[in-house]
Amino acid sequence: MGPWLDGMTTWLTANPQWLAAAVFIVACVECLAIAGLIVPGTVLLFAIAVLAGNGALSLGETLLLGFLGGLLGDVVSYLLGRHFHQSIRRLPGLRQHPQWISGAEAYFQRYGIASLLVGRFIGPLRPMLPMVAGMFDMPFPRFIAVSLLAAAGWTVAYLLPGWATGAAIRLPLPEGFWPEAGVVVGSIAVLVGLSITSSLRRHRNATLIMSVMSLVILAGLFIGYPYLIQFDQGLIALVQEHRSASLDRIMVMVTQIGEFRAMFIISGVLTLLLLIARQWRQAIFAGATLMFTALANTGSKWFFARVRPEVLTDPLTSYSMPSGHSSGAFALFLTLAVLAGRGQPPRMRLTWLLLGCLPAASIALSRVYLGAHWPTDILAGAMLATCVCAASLALSQRQTPLPAMPARVWWLVLPSMIALCAFMAMRHLPHALLRYAY
Incomplete structure (x- = not known):
């Protein structure tokens, strides 16, 4: 596949007018039943996203094309399964490789709707699950609702890193940017690698390892942020160059979910709902994690008293x-x-953690985009929360593992969380847009 991939990227570099179509088509093929297992779509998507970030396409255009392409692949796969049902096993490719569909079928039967959301981030399952959903006659409105959410998260996770890499290569960044970026990215990679390895091997202290590693990186950021100024300034300059009115509106909506008052209300409602549902241990874990994170953040912010970037027309006066x-x-x-x-196997638990990081990372990145925080600020916030969450989980499971919650509790919790986040995103939007003008 190497020469073919090199030839494809070389041709797109010479013909950038076809890049938009390439993003759409490759995203579609990556999510298309059977084809997504054959074509190296993940590698090709990253390469095309790098070319797009090199000045050919804006971030909004790249993400929209990837989202629409992936969604089309999902819908076509679903319709194939809905039309052929069990006869689809006789199609070319599946006849020679029955394991491709049997694995997705077992996964779908076990996890239902959640399999479409989680399986989107598991390579071999991604192109097959929509087809299996059609085979089992999942109602189309339910399928498309889950697919919209999954496609949005998948697009950001798979296209944003490549686009940002292309944009960073194109711009004249400060001299020390890349070494500092290497230190930051390397530290996060070590944390993620150790967490995945210890979890998959079912290490008894996996959660404690994650907490300690997060604390070490947090301490490094607290001590070393004055020496990462080229990294901070370079990323701020890179992001500010690509701001637009339409993307500003989206980012302001996202950032409003993370406002202190919004987080306080959402966290309080979550803990209260868990108490109402008599999920005592889960309520204690959630309440302790959210409360201690808030207290530690406030204390750290006042201790370091770091000044925010001077990007906004009316800069925020609180510390950074x-x-x-x-x-x-x-x-x-x-x-x-x-x-x-x-109550789920390690691979599923890790996938849920990845899904949880997507909305959190979106809120965090909105702060850098809007010029309200330095990049090391949001990294420190993420490490602080990870450290507290992992430590709280380790303490909660000292004697017995935290049990899985019944489905009826999730039907109470999830709609409430989604409704609250949507309300917080839309409230006082015109005023917020003026607040974050640059």
Whole structure:
């Protein structure tokens, strides 16, 4: 596949007018039944996103094209399954490789709707699950609602890193940017690698390892942020160059979910709902994680007294390090992800954690986009929340593992969380847009 991939990217570089179509088509093929297992779509998507970030397409255009392409792949796969049902096993490819569909079928039967959301981030399952959903006659409105949510998260996770890499290569960044970025990215990679390895091997202290590693990185950021100024300034300059009125509106809506008052209300409602449902241990875990994260963030912010970037027309006067939006969002969504993964195998628990990081990272990144925080601020907030969440989980499971919550509790919790987040995103939007003008 190497020469073919090199030839494809070389041709797109020479013909950038076809890049938009390439993003759409590759995203569609990556999510298309059978084809998504054959074509190296993940690698190709990253390469095309790098080319797009090199000046050919804006971030909004790249994400929209990827989202629409992936959604089309889902719908076509679903319709194939709905039309052929069990006869689809006789199609070319599936006849020679029955394991491709049997694995997705077992996964769908076990996890239902959640399989479409979680399986989107598991390579071999991603293109097959929509087809299996059609085979089992899942109602189309229910399928499309879940697919819209899954496609949005998948697009950000798979296209944003490549686009940002392309944009960073194109711009004249400060001289020390790349070494500092290497230190930051390397530290996060070590944390993620150790967490995944210890979890998959069912290490008894996996949660404690994650907490300690997060604390070490947090301490490094607290001590070393004055020496990461090229990294901070370079990323701020990169992001500010690509601001637009339409993306501003989206980012302001996202950032409003992470405001202190919004996080306080959402966290309080979550803990209260768990208490009403008599999920005592889960309520204690959630309440402790959210409360101690908020207290630690406030104390750290006053201790370091770091000044915010001077990007906004009317700069915020509160201190910057660590980001309260980042720590609050990661604490909330990691808590929900941990509760969702209870009683499931390690691979599923890790996938739930990945899903929880997506909305949290969106809120955190909105702060850098809007110029309200330095990049190291949001990293410190994420590490703080991860450390507290992992430590709280380890303490909660000292004697017995935290049990899985019944489905009826999730039908109470999830709609409430979604409704609250949507309300917080839309409230006082015109005033918020003026607040974050640059």
